[in-house]
Amino acid sequence: MKNGMNPELGLAILRVVLGVIFIAHGWPKLGSMAGTAEFLSGLGVPASVVAAWALTALELGGGILLLVGFLVTPVALLLTAHMLAGIVLVHAANGFYVLGPGAGGIEFNLLLAAAAMMLVFGGPGLAALDSRNHP
Numbered sequence: 001m002k003n004g005m006n007p008e009l010g011l012a013i014l015r016v017v018l019g020v021i022f023i024a025h026g027w028p029k030l031g032s033m034a035g036t037a038e039f040l041s042g043l044g045v046p047a048s049v050v051a052a053w054a055l056t057a058l059e060l061g062g063g064i065l066l067l068v069g070f071l072v073t074p075v076a077l078l079l080t081a082h083m084l085a086g087i088v089l090v091h092a093a094n095g096f097y098v099l100g101p102g103a104g105g106i107e108f109n110l111l112l113a114a115a116a117m118m119l120v121f122g123g124p125g126l127a128a129l130d131s132r133n134h135p
Contacts, residue, residue, distance in 0.1 A: 011118070011125025012069075018115050019066030022079060026059030043089050058082055066119075069128020076116040083113035 029036050033052050040055075041048035059082075062075045087106045094104035124130040 007122065008126045011122050012127055013125070014115055015066050015069060015072065015119055015125050015128065018079075018112070018119070019063045021112065022059045022063030022066065024063075026056050026061075026063055029056040029059065045089075055082065069124040069130050072124040072128060072130050073120050076119040080113045080116045080120070083109040083116070087113075 029052070033049070033056065036052040036056065037048040040051050045051050058078055062079050065071050065075045086109045091104060091106040091109055094106075095101070096105045096107055097103065098105060098107045119125075
């Protein structure tokens, strides 16, 4: 800790909160795989049933992996790609803001992608299984 700053703790907090957010978004998809597949099919995503399962596994499994801090870099890269795809395929047409004018815009996805990339460049932080590989 330097001058009251603790970047390792900050990264750990970011990692855990990001994990919780992705778990919260992946969990409900388990009960509505047909609806998720139908939504993806409407976007023109090929093999929408397979894609729905893959995205659910990424959000739920990736969120759990972030919580424990295991495979943080590859998971964060995949989640970033997922968020960027969401921006391009869904949210860009709605503008910037999540709420208010242009509801459903890119704002939230952009923030999640940036947070995930912070973990890629900053590392997993404290109390992560991956930390055993870092000094």
